[in-house]
Amino acid sequence: MKLYETPSTPNCLRVSLFLAEKGMDIPREIIDVRAGDNLKEDFCKKSVNGLVPTLELDNGDYLCESIAICRYFEEIHPHPALFGQSHLERAQIEMWQRIIELQGIVLIAQAIRNLKQVYKDRENCIEDWGYEALLRFRKILPKIEAQLAAHQYIAGSSFSVADISTFIMLKMASKMEIEIDQQWPSIHRWQKEISQRPAFAALS
CATH class of the missing domain: 3.40.30.10 (Glutaredoxin)
Structure with a gap:
């Protein structure tokens, strides 16, 4: 491979x-x-x-x-299971993965591409859509905060691919000066814990 x-x-x-x-x-x-x-x-x-x-x-x-x-x-390579183990866990991870992807990653990517115009040599950048995408993106943060106030990880009690996607989403958001501070205490707690995992700590 x-x-x-x-x-x-x-x-x-x-x-x-x-x-x-x-x-x-x-x-x-x-x-x-x-x-x-x-x-x-x-x-x-x-x-x-x-x-x-x-x-x-x-x-x-x-x-x-x-x-x-x-x-x-x-x-x-099924272990550790990052897409879930039980029927319900797999469904919950899939649900949150799609929420993070469609209401988070896609929108912040559109904001970055249209406002920072990193690929202006090959696509038509529309500034108004960039600002609108950024506005829509911000609506996901209260959802994540509420979920992490009730659960250790994005999809429940186990670390999953949904946590990786959320980490990626927030890393992208930082490029648009959206930082996770004390306004989002549960997300802040989660970020601190995730950053201590060996795979993530290696990025710093």
Whole structure:
């Protein structure tokens, strides 16, 4: 297997943290998305969405989309279980994973791309949509605060892929000067605990 990645990008970091939590490591190849390496014909033949991360399997198949890649690793290396163990736990993790993805990561990504215009050479940046996306993103923070006030982790009592995604989301939010302070005590508590896990501590 081989993982094509730009290590600093959010979705590549999500897979890297997932692998670290699993205690797995695989060969990697750097794809420079800022330089447009992911737009080249050779890479697009490997990746359906033309994005990183993309996983090359030993049989010649390819997987893209970070959560799909994480699910594959969960199947071949089920312990520790990061997508849940019981029927209910798996459903709860899936629920929170989608909430974080659709109401959090997607919106903060749109805010960053349209306001900071990091890919203005290849996409039409719409400033008004960037501000609107940022406004909508902020609505997820009270939901996360309430959940973490009642539970140790995002989806309940066990650390999961939903915690990795939430960490990634908040890391992205910091680029827009949205910091987690005492206004969000439960999120602040959770961030402190998560940052002490070996996989996350290695980032600092």
